Amino acid sequence: xxxxxFLLFLCGLIITGFIAIGWIWSKPVRKIENEEGIxxxxxxxxxxxxxxxxxxDSLYLNKxxxxxxxxxxxxxxxxxxxxxxFTASNNMDDVECILREKxxxxxxxxxxxxxxxxxGKTTTGISLTDCIVVP
Numbered sequence: 001x002x003x004x005x006f007l008l009f010l011c012g013l014i015i016t017g018f019i020a021i022g023w024i025w026s027k028p029v030r031k032i033e034n035e036e037g038i039x040x041x042x043x044x045x046x047x048x049x050x051x052x053x054x055x056x057d058s059l060y061l062n063k064x065x066x067x068x069x070x071x072x073x074x075x076x077x078x079x080x081x082x083x084x085x086f087t088a089s090n091n092m093d094d095v096e097c098i099l100r101e102k103x104x105x106x107x108x109x110x111x112x113x114x115x116x117x118x119x120g121k122t123t124t125g126i127s128l129t130d131c132i133v134v135p
Contacts, residue, residue, distance in 0.1 A: 030117075032100070032130050035064035037115045042069045042086045046093035049121045060118040065128060067095065070111045082106065084114070085125070094125030100132055 038060065045067065048056040069086035072094075077083050082099040084106065097114050106112070116131030 037064040037066035046088040
């Protein structure tokens with residue numbers, strides 16, 4: 001008789017787990033193409049994070065950002081994605097843009113428009129992820 005409440009509890013827990021997994025699995029994924037994006041200059045973005053990181057996080061973290069700038073460095077991440085680096089005019093701050101797809105037609109010195117989700121400031125610079133090149 002003492003097993004019955006335990007088995008009912010266990011069944012309820014398993015059903016709740018499956019419902020939670022199904023809800024998380026079916027949750028829509030944010031795509032950068034569907035986001036409007038906050039239009040900023042590289043200098044303004046770097047200045048905001050330098051002056052007040054807490055305020056900049058509240059304004060930009062996990063939000064779509066649109067930037068226009070000159071590529072100062074190109075490299076690949078460990079997983080093979082293309083990473084572009086834009087340097088602010090003070091030559092001290094960088095914005096790292098990790099592209100969603102590999103791109104071979106980008107070159108250092110090109111001026112492009114990019115849109116991506118802001119991941120905040122890291123030790124190497126301000127990071128944008130899931131970036132795409134926009135017209």
